[in-house]
Structure formats: C-alpha cells, structure tokens
Amino acid sequence: MSASPALDKTAAVATDRGLACFSVTATADPGTLSRLVEPFAKLNLVPHRLHAATVPGAEGARLEVDLQLADLTPERARRFAETLRQVVTVETVLLSFA
Numbered sequence: 650m651s652a653s654p655a656l657d658k659t660a661a662v663a664t665d666r667g668l669a670c671f672s673v674t675a676t677a678d679p680g681t682l683s684r685l686v687e688p689f690a691k692l693n694l695v696p697h698r699l700h701a702a703t704v705p706g707a708e709g710a711r712l713e714v715d716l717q718l719a720d721l722t723p724e725r726a727r728r729f730a731e732t733l734r735q736v737v738t739v740e741t742v743l744l745s746f747a
Contacts, residue, residue, distance in 0.1 A: 668697065668747040669718050669726035676738040677703050677710035685714055685739075688732045694718060711740075717747075 675681045682701055689696060698717040703710050718729070723746065730744040 666720045666722055669721040669723075669729070670745045670747055671714075671716040671718070671726075671730060671733060672741075672743040672745075673712075673714040673716065673733060673739060674741045675712045675714065675736070676740070677712045678738045681712050681736070681738045682714065684736045685716065685733060688729060689716075689718065712738075 673685060675685070686696070686699070696716050697719045698715070701712060701714045704713055705711075718726070721729070726744055726746070730742050733739060733742045
C-alpha cells in the first residue's frame with residue numbers, strides 16, 4: 650500500500666533545501682552587521698546575498714538587513730532565525746523561503 654499524496658508532500662517539504670531569506674530590523678548600531686553575520690561565519694557559511702540600509706524611525710534610526718543563505722533545510726533556517734533574534738540590537742526577524 651502506498652502513502653497518501655498529502656503525506657508524500659509533507660515528507661518532501663521536510664527534506665527540501667532552498668534559499669532562506671532573513672529580513673531583520675535592528676537598532677542602527679556600528680556592531681549590528683558583524684553580530685548578524687557572526688553565526689554564519691562560525692559555521693563557515695557565506696550569505697548568498699546581504700543588503701543593509703539605515704532608515705529613519707520614530708525612535709531613531711533603524712537598520713534593515715536582508716540576508717539570503719542557500720542550501721538550508723527549513724529546520725536549520727528556523728534555528729538560524731532564532732539565533733538572529735538573540736542578537737542584542739535585533740528587534741524583529743522574519744523568515745521566508747524562495
């Protein structure tokens with residue numbers, strides 16, 4: 650007896666690797682970028698793309714950073730997102746997959 654298509658699809662999603670996109674909002678601080686890249690560097694990973702911009706905010710300048718990392722499983726990407734959320738200057742981290 651074969652597994653149902655719904656179960657097969659779930660299994661495929663759990664093992665797929667893809668491009669993880671992290672969108673980070675943080676306090677504009679000189680150390681923020683290095684703190685955000687550090688977890689990747691510790692694992693010898695280089696972001697596929699990194700874009701950062703300072704934007705005005707009601708409570709002062711904010712740093713908006715988009716990081717993309719290729720070949721990550723969804724679970725590993727979620728762990729990276731949690732690591733980024735622990736950075737002292739970080740306010741929000743959104744994660745999506747391309």
